Amino acid sequence: MIAAHGISGRQACKTMRFPRTTFQYKPKPKDDEEVINQLEQLVEKHAAIGFWQSYKRIRRKGFKWNHKRVYRVYTQLRLNIRRRAKKRLPARAKQTLFQPETINQVWSVDFMSDSLWDVASSDC
Known part of the structure; x- marks a missing residue:
């Protein structure tokens, strides 16, 4: 026009x-060469640190990049480390309930309440 x-x-x-x-x-064009270099140096030194520790170390060095920019580069470099899986209890072996064969073979007690003395009938 x-x-x-x-x-x-x-x-x-x-x-x-x-x-x-x-x-x-x-x-x-996004020039992230400095961010890439810093992240790669950190990963070489400290392989097990995650994003937030990397970001804090970069900030302590004096770089003023915000976390969104650093995170974008961090994920592009595929530096996301896998977290350990939650420890789980081993699966229990299902056993059938014991059924007594005769009367009085098994006894059980059901406590509705437990006390050392009855307050209402004590002679205090």
């Missing part, structure tokens, strides 16, 4: 109801 009708970019955007900022936007 600008070349065909010879109007300015501002007028063309206004006519098309198109934001000028979108028209003027020029994408910047």
Whole structure:
């Protein structure tokens, strides 16, 4: 429209109801070489540390990258370490319940309450 009708970019955007900022936007390539180098150095030294420890060490070195940028590079480099699986109890072997063969072979006691003395009948 600008070349065909010879109007300015501002007028063309206004006519098309198109934001000028979108028209003027020029994408910047992401330069993450420094972040990649720092993360690779940390992984070589400390293989078992996770993202947050890596990020904190980078910040302590004086770099001011935010955690979102560092995390994006961290995941692109596939540095996500697998966490140990939760320790689980071994599966129990199922056993059938014991059924007594005769009367009085097995006894059990069912306690509804347990006390050393009865408060109501004591002679205090």
